[in-house]
Amino acid sequence: MKSTRSFTFLICSIMVLIFLYYSSGRLHLRSPVQKSQADLDRLLSAGRVVASGRGLPITLLLSLVHRPLELQYKYGNLSKGECKPGYAEAKMTSIYPKFSKPAPMFLDPNFKRLSNISSYLPPFGVRTQENIIDHILQATKRYSLGSELDSISCKKCIIIGNGGILFNKSLGSQIDQYDVVVRLNEAPVAGFEKDVGSKTTMRITYPEGAIQKPERYEKSSLFVLSAFKLVDFKWLRLMVFKEKLRSMEGFWKSVARVVPREPEDIRILNPYFIQEAAFKFIGLPHNNGFMGRGNIPTLGTVAITMALHNCDEVAVAGFGYDMNTPHAPLHYYEKLMMSAIKESWTHNISKEKEFLQKLVKVGVIQDLTNGI
CATH class of the missing domain: 3.90.1480.20 (Glycosyl transferase family 29)
Known part of the structure; x- marks a missing residue:
């Protein structure tokens, strides 16, 4: 019974975090997502607190939840076949968080x-x-x-x-x-x-x-x-x-x-x-x-x-x-x-x-x- 209550509490906490994050006004259907790494770090830190002592990879769960929704909101209104600005970079950072796009294609005199x-x-x-x-x-x-x-x-x-x-x-x-x-x-x-x-x-x-x-x-x-x-x-x-x-x-x-x-x-x-x-x-x-x-x-x-x-x-x-x-x-x-x-x-x-x-x-x- 105790484990059931703990699990219910955990799921409720996760849902509250997700609700607060997506109702905070950071995502807009008709404008690009401008979410800073600091915002994400705060959310993940909150997730670590909720999950403390319960052995579940809450940070991983949150990242898997927020990234597809973020991309859906950012690119959902584009016409089929229309180029998605920053799409490859956004996807790369979901699996390689330290990926940084700036890297010149060719060598120049500098x-x-x-x-x-x-x-x-x-x-x-x-x-x-x-x-x-x-x-x-x-x-x-x-x-x-x-x-x-x-x-x-x-x-x-x-x-x-x-x-x-x-x-x-x-x-x-x-x-x-x-x-x-x-x-x-x-x-x-x-x-x-x-x-x-x-x-x-x-x-x-x-x-x-x-x-x-x-x-x-x-x-x-x-x-x-x-x-x-x-x-x-x-x-x-x-x-x-x-x-x-x-x-x-x-x-x-x-x-x-x-x-x-x-x-x-x-x-x-x-x-x-x-x-x-x-x-x-x-x-x-x-x-x-x-x-x-x-x-x-x-x-x-x-x-x-x-x-x-x-x-x-x-x-x-x-x-x-x-x-x-x-x-x-x-x-x-x-x-x-x-x-x-x-x-x-x-x-x-x-x-x-x-x-x-x-x-x-x-x-x-x-x-x-x-x-x-």
């Missing part, structure tokens, strides 16, 4: 101010590469998406993976409706427009993954380097200044010898996204900040991390490998089968998949091909 990358070597930072990066940035002269995209107050972005799951899905027209379309490495567009669309805002790659045939490059997209090794910056400098690559030393396979883009169309991805994805989100081994076994996120997850900081809504397509179907196509553009995948020395695919599944489950990202 990159040395970014303390979180200054003390790490590539791929997690820029240490020892400052001079060569300065040289590259002096030539490129541009460090953003461009004035047209920069002026959009609410951006919808999509990351296109290279998975065979994209084949025959006819998502091309839907993909092209996004403000920012990100493609990875050498995945082709020509001939596959029905499934993958024809729009490319940027192509993120590294030397070994870059398109090697100049005629296959899009004529109006950004070429974005995601550097994983010291030699990657040296390679980019040669590409920017149209100089000849004389040695393949330091690369693990053949690399592009020419990037047919003008310097103003070339960017360097902020390495913080590699660092954050690896150590904060996926939980890969730190290895004293050096590249090691199983502590490098895939380029797809790096691109998603970048988008979470710079876009209001984030979607993906072409992600996910189903190892239970060994004869399924590995990539949408070739006949290589799923069975060709071998254990990766640098990536931890299973842990990375858990992270991406969490993002989809909570609604941080939308998976158009349902492969994650």
Whole structure:
């Protein structure tokens, strides 16, 4: 009987807290939510007092209750398909409370101010590469998406993976409706427009993954380097200044010898996204900040991390490998089968998949091909 009264008291207390919070006037149907962290902390502190001695995770319960309602009130009046300002950030902070949106997409001449990358070597930072990066940035002269995209107050972005799951899905027209379309490495567009669309805002790659045939490059997209090794910056400098690559030393396979883009169309991805994805989100081994076994996120997850900081809504397509179907196509553009995948020395695919599944489950990202 005593336990029943305690439980009833607890439930009543929770309901009172929720009622007081949502009747306080902080949420309005027709205006964005402006709730400070201090307000939330006070509410959660009150919850801890109520739950004291009863062993229930009241703070977790309250956070699960208030967040969906908050988002419902904030975005409930928007038309279907209308961009939701700050949506990805709001969702991310519900599972990663310390997530902070401000993180520049590309390095600019003031990159040395970014303390979180200054003390790490590539791929997690820029240490020892400052001079060569300065040289590259002096030539490129541009460090953003461009004035047209920069002026959009609410951006919808999509990351296109290279998975065979994209084949025959006819998502091309839907993909092209996004403000920012990100493609990875050498995945082709020509001939596959029905499934993958024809729009490319940027192509993120590294030397070994870059398109090697100049005629296959899009004529109006950004070429974005995601550097994983010291030699990657040296390679980019040669590409920017149209100089000849004389040695393949330091690369693990053949690399592009020419990037047919003008310097103003070339960017360097902020390495913080590699660092954050690896150590904060996926939980890969730190290895004293050096590249090691199983502590490098895939380029797809790096691109998603970048988008979470710079876009209001984030979607993906072409992600996910189903190892239970060994004869399924590995990539949408070739006949290589799923069975060709071998254990990766640098990536931890299973842990990375858990992270991406969490993002989809909570609604941080939308998976158009349902492969994650």
